[in-house]
Amino acid sequence: MINRRSFLKGTLAGAAVAAASPHVIGQAKPRVVVIGGGSGGATAARYLAKDSKGELDVVLIEPTRTYYTCFFSNLYIGGFRDFQSIGHTYGKLASDFGVTVVHDWATGIDMNYKTVSLASGTKMTYDRLVVAPGIDFKYDTVPGYTAASSGKMPHAWKGGSQTQLLRAQVENMRQGGTFMMVAPPNPYRCPPGPYERVSMVAHVLKQSNPTAKIIVLDPKEKFSKQGLFQDGWNRYYDGMVEWIPASFYGGIKNIDADNMTIDVEGETFKPDVANIIPGQQAGTIAVAAGLTNDKGFCPIVPATMQSQVDENVYVLGDATIAGDMPKSGFSANSQAKVAAMAIRGDLTGSRVFKPKFSNTCWSLIATDDGVKVGASYEATDEKIAKTTGFISQVGEDADLRKQTYEESIGWYNGIVSDMFG
Template identity: 60%
Template sequence: MILTRRALIAGSAAATGLVYAPALLGQGKPRVVVIGGGAGGATVARYLAKDAAGALDVTLVEAEPAYATCFFSNLYLGGLRDFDSLVHGYDRLAAGNVTVINDLATAVDREARRVTLAGGQVLDYDRLVLSPGIDFVEDSVPGWSLAAAETMPHAYKGGAQTELLKRMIQAMPQGGVFAMVAPPNPYRCPPAPYERVCMIAHLLNQTNPTAKIIILDPKEKFSKQALFEEGWGKYYNDMIQWINPEFGGADVAVRPDSMEVVIEGEVQKVDCCNVIPAQVAGGIAAQAGLTDETGWAPVHPDSMKSRIDGNIWILGDSSAQGDMPKSAFSANSQAKVAAMAIRGELIGSRVFPAKYSNSCWSLIAPEDGVKLGASYEPSGDRIASVDSFISDTGEDAALRKLTYEESFGWYAGITADIFG
């Protein structure tokens, strides 16, 4: 039997799951392996393959055959978007000269420059990019664990958890209580828990108008607070109560089996509970020894290269880089800087000074959107904000509607940029 490249790829597909291969894979090209197929990983893989014009062997490793975005999932919870609109496949990346392997990366051997997958396949690399998103600190909310997420969902990774949370909200009795345990800083997408509350309140206003929402928050303040509180008062008729640390928001435990929350020792029965725990870098970053005592992975601000291993880049939520929030826009922006730096090292292409940006839209109510954002540049040992903006309270309805429509255009544009 003659073992061809085609036969090898087919064998790997049988062993590890679906594999897409580009039409032509050159031999002897520098090998870049990317772990994680979200906003950071898919973007860097796409831009490496596209801008290197075939000079790099780019492989994307992602456990799921399609990616459900966590960003915009709150609109699904509010009934303003269907779930299928959040799901994106990798066919276009595969057609763009990226080998896409649907398997879980379980180990990185930095000395050997090798990645091991759950199915047994081993991938050697010249450069490695990690964009594994977040993992959760199980003991950060007493009584909650990953197993308990089937009863008290986090819904902070897109997919089945988001669908579960919506089913539970829809099943609440009339006049029932929805509780959210908000996360401590830092965490993915700072305004997202509070946009989620808006969208859940919008849904309940239509189906369960006497229901109540309580937010148990360990933070003294939160992103876009004045904008959200203005909206809660305008649209949601005292349905929402925010409980900060002064009133017990930082002293919370949960009892998933009995659907109870315990606030400063006082037990309250609830009908649905969304626990968003403390977060750290995706587990493969820690396994590779690339995180520090904070649980996040430090990077150089001019390239997103790891401070611990010069052959590895870390993007998006997992990175500890300075002022940029953990968001899809940030990850997409960082991925383009990283792709440029990697191409420069491997094929000698020109590298321009790093510039980053982020914008974040939040929906207060249908046709009432707000936003914030900033531009960033490397400064010393961190990525620093150099210019920023935020919506004002009291804006007129026409401007808010324009911001709302702008957010839909952004989602369509960024998902096309990420997935092709």
């Protein structure tokens, strides 16, 4: 745990820190540092730089050079996308928009001195800070499962190598084997995601391994788009998918990644592939900086996305408690634009308008069978509150489902262009 006092002892004055950072050459432009280059952070950095037209110094801190989106990673697992197509780099944010992209880990935040420390040892001052670290796992929600277990039993709930590992395991599973998923408890990133993944795994197995089984152990009694998914599983993957809520299996007793066992009350499963998605909390940096509440997520001011802990800090995306908004890439992108507007207004005096939020989550059930759920939101004093929404219906005709899938591809092209330029 990094605390403010340890930084105070360091007594690095703000000016000295600024001079030490590599990219600042004595200008007086207000600086916004953005931690995390995902949907929230990359969008915020791009909009801040684009719309301030050079009036702000925007720094994006992101450890990876190629960012693999978590959204659409299920389509990679299902064989509908290649891996390269969900990878994106930060080159245009730098070249076209003037964002300073620093590939490093943010390890601590000192809100008194307004500095961010990086794993490389650099400290960076900010006038406003955007924290968009996504999620990290609460491993203790799944007894026996640790960070090390994910090498054998992947969570694949962050984009990148975990996604590749899970796909390889599914492809190489023995004939007639069992794929097990332990679904996450609420709240978690991408509510329909586990069930889209089940659909995509079933899609692969139906072709290459038709006698295989899929078992989902779910700590929840119901889930997002449940009727739509279960209808799809019946239509396409009859008898392959078994979804079991905790009221039936009684909760996970222990998981042993070395022996590939999952113990529940009175029974030990020995799956061939195990996808364990633990409970989640805000990304480690947000927890370390004290931006989270006792549930592990960050309370925010609905109209601006400011942290309730510090008015100079804004938090975006999956790490936040965003009222009625689900944790999704679309939500984070939407919140980033509200925050960018508020920050610009604050630092450059630009106009500030009424915040607007929206989200749509598309899921693919089988080839050309897409479904979606969406809503728009407004900021009230208490929370980001839903105003209106919609959901796909069971029994829609095949053309509409195909069009919904094609629309999701259009959306993907749109949002990655909105994030990365």
